[in-house]
Amino acid sequence: MNNYNSQLSMLSLPQKLKELVLKWREEGYKDATEKTKRLLDFWFNEAHELGDGTEFEYRNAQREAIETLIYCHEILKVRNLYELNRALGEPLPAVPSSYIWPKYAFKMATGSGKTMVMAMAVVWSYFNDYTKNFLLIAPNLIVLDRLGTDFIDGKIFRKYPLIPTEWQGGFQLDVIGADDSPIPKKPAVLPGLSDLKDAAATMLRWFNLK
Template sequence: MANQKLRGDISLELAKTISEQANNAFNAGSMFEDVTPTTRDLLNHWFGESYTDSRTFNFHEGQKQSILNVIYLHEVLKIKDVLDIYSKVDSDLIPFVNLADLKKEKYSYPKYAIKMATGTGKTWVMHALMIWQLLNAKHEDSYSGRYTKNFLVVAPGIIVYDRLLDAFKGKIKEGTQERDEKTNDFYSNGDLFLPEAYKEEIIRFIQNNTVTK
């Protein structure tokens, strides 16, 4: 069909609409009403002006957008599966997607992808989203099945794998094979990642639950 949109165009259009809706909800304050108290604490700490103005380092706009988009889909829209994203964000796109494909089992649960260029801080976004999931899993009043304490991080090669070990376990001490945990991302950038009320439990989790291949 002449007016048939390419699949890539649909994905980009969907992503743009998600960003617009997430920003509107955040800026209007309605997002804070729809998320959990734990998520509200994190959003305030990460993006509230009283915190960002007092820190040397903050998430840049692309990182902030990625974090907001995932939280918006998961907590505000309460997405159940990939097709649900289209239905709740922009149902006008549904006629242009492969419904048979999206109804496959591999798309039957909340599934999000973040596309960022090399060197733009994907690891920090991953840290934030893991903290968000972890703290909500630990602090929700009753089990919802929408948060987890279990994470599998897959690296595409040795260089990235070593960088991830630095991020979670700290850099190797000079002249040894031991890692200095106080050089990991969570210690080095604790003011950014860790609200004071949750700091100790996040640090303990990272120390006690990070394993290597």
């Protein structure tokens, strides 16, 4: 029975969170930072056109994902599943000591636009000064190559409407690959790592974290 209740809780949690995020959207993203409000308005309320003249619009799945991330971080101020369950009155899944770093996860279908959500999260974090260092972990070389195609030289940030025009001059992000030497500026990194211990070691080494 406990296991059954736990499964029901895990099903009710995303539905409860989805309803809260939708209400927050309808209220105009109340209590979000001004920079966050500008980004959300730019992404989802303004018309966009790519360089070739093609109209562009973010997908619903992408919007829900980035809104949920922001809502959890800025409004609920939770950093992991334990804190999220506690904030929403759900059974607690694990002890807090099992969470070393802030941890958010999204389940998105193949082809729903995960890479774009990653880029949106980078832009949101960067302009809010939450962090200017980013480590992207690829499970295999195929995915690494795809990420490299989008992120190396900052291609994705130039091709798509991710940054409001008035902010573009303030976006200085060095993108380096797994085999590149670290450079002193703030980078977004693309290591081809699937082992989380190796990824953590790389992050500590490249970002000089203690």
